[in-house]
Amino acid sequence: MEQLIIFGILISLGYFFGRHAEKKHYKSIQEREKHWLQLPTTCSKYVLEDDRIIDHCDLVNGSMVVSVDYFKRILARLRNFFGGNIQSYETLIDRARREAVLRLKESCPGADQVINLRLETSSITKGSGKQIGSVEVLAYGTAVYFCK
Amino acid sequence: MEYKPSLPENNDNVSHDQPVREFVLLFFGITLFLLIVFWILGLFVDRAVNYITPEMEAAIFSSVGGSASESVDNSNPRQAGLQRMVDALRDCIQIGYPLKVHLIDLDDANAFAFPGGRIFIFNGLLDKVVSENGLSFVLAHELAHFKNRDHLRGMGRGIVFTAVSALLTGAGSDLTQLFAPTANFSQAQYSQERERMADEQALQVLGCYYGHAGGATEFFEAMKPDGDKNSNVFGHYFSSHPEAVERINNLHRLAGKMNLPVKKVLPLPAVLVSQE
Numbered sequence A: 001m002e003q004l005i006i007f008g009i010l011i012s013l014g015y016f017f018g019r020h021a022e023k024k025h026y027k028s029i030q031e032r033e034k035h036w037l038q039l040p041t042t043c044s045k046y047v048l049e050d051d052r053i054i055d056h057c058d059l060v061n062g063s064m065v066v067s068v069d070y071f072k073r074i075l076a077r078l079r080n081f082f083g084g085n086i087q088s089y090e091t092l093i094d095r096a097r098r099e100a101v102l103r104l105k106e107s108c109p110g111a112d113q114v115i116n117l118r119l120e121t122s123s124i125t126k127g128s129g130k131q132i133g134s135v136e137v138l139a140y141g142t143a144v145y146f147c148k
Numbered sequence B: 001m002e003y004k005p006s007l008p009e010n011n012d013n014v015s016h017d018q019p020v021r022e023f024v025l026l027f028f029g030i031t032l033f034l035l036i037v038f039w040i041l042g043l044f045v046d047r048a049v050n051y052i053t054p055e056m057e058a059a060i061f062s063s064v065g066g067s068a069s070e071s072v073d074n075s076n077p078r079q080a081g082l083q084r085m086v087d088a089l090r091d092c093i094q095i096g097y098p099l100k101v102h103l104i105d106l107d108d109a110n111a112f113a114f115p116g117g118r119i120f121i122f123n124g125l126l127d128k129v130v131s132e133n134g135l136s137f138v139l140a141h142e143l144a145h146f147k148n149r150d151h152l153r154g155m156g157r158g159i160v161f162t163a164v165s166a167l168l169t170g171a172g173s174d175l176t177q178l179f180a181p182t183a184n185f186s187q188a189q190y191s192q193e194r195e196r197m198a199d200e201q202a203l204q205v206l207g208c209y210y211g212h213a214g215g216a217t218e219f220f221e222a223m224k225p226d227g228d229k230n231s232n233v234f235g236h237y238f239s240s241h242p243e244a245v246e247r248i249n250n251l252h253r254l255a256g257k258m259n260l261p262v263k264k265v266l267p268l269p270a271v272l273v274s275q276e
Helices: A002-035 A070-082 A087-106 B019-050 B054-061 B077-092 B123-128 B132-148 B150-169 B174-210 B218-223 B244-257
Strands: A054-067 A113-123 A134-146 B100-104 B111-114 B118-122
Touching: A002 A070, A002 A087, A002 B174, A054 A087, A070 A087, A070 B019, A070 B174, A087 A113, A087 A134, A087 B019, B019 B150, B019 B174, B077 B100, B077 B132, B077 B174, B111 B132, B111 B150, B118 B123, B118 B132, B123 B132, B123 B218, B132 B150, B132 B174, B132 B218, B150 B174, B174 B244, B218 B244
Parallel strands: B100 B118
Antiparallel strands: A054 A134, A113 A134, B111 B118
């Protein structure tokens, strides 16, 4: 019985704090995405409007490591019973992806374009049993600066 | 190609369902699933128990000493006295077991049927009962457990439920904890049912041996919590035994049904009277 009470407390803490953090993060993501909307970012190999002369290019990257809260982890494990779409992890990965791209853009404020954008995901705690799972999403690409 | 920046209107990469709803649905779904699995596996255990003869049981458990090391030696007159009572009561209940009483030097008021035909009786029990009939009821209750083979059923369920929980949830994980009450509940409900059955049979033994039901509720009266002090509201569902008050009422009802009068009880044999 005591175990269940501790369990309940952990789950509710995970739920409320996790939800709060997620809401806050999404708000920040949406504001920053709006702000960086004018920086064209593509996964194409070639620059858009290739008639302009390129001054220089840079390799830029941004990454985010994100972890699940207790509630989401338990929910995902419950889902493992019957299989199916693990919804509790979706927002997690979505946030990490968007945050990584935003950090990439923030790392090159003077760039005119970012091309060749790639995203990679790696699990930080893979194979280490009972640890809380966390993933890193790495965004990298080429920042292009045109001659003024 | 012109670059027209815009943000997507909807985020299609995430689901917008209520996570709490999903949690509740999954939790109760799995609980229900486990209850059904445990129920079916319990039936298999019951079947398996029928194939274990008392001889086989004795061979399996002869190496398991239990707490026999703590039991007082055979020359102890109290243990011999208890053994005599058990042997006498056996005439009223058919058991295919050689039974050996072990008196354990512990102050808890408890007795239990251990596989291999051993009855463990704690010293503290002898302080709680005041009459021979009262003690006989407790012994007869344990004899009934042997007759019904409840010790094997209980143990078998324990092993199977633990194994299944570990298999499905991963041993020692958070989920094992989350669903532990489900296994406990299944086992407790079954155990309570078997206890009620053993109470009923013990009452029959008393009726056969003494001709009346006097002293049957004596031990439970002594163990009854004082006053209105109500025990845990939910704990009752997870406890292996029915509550003392419920057992007393049940015994009164059964005694009425069996037309057993309540007559004067016999005093405890002198050798068993608590020295303190």
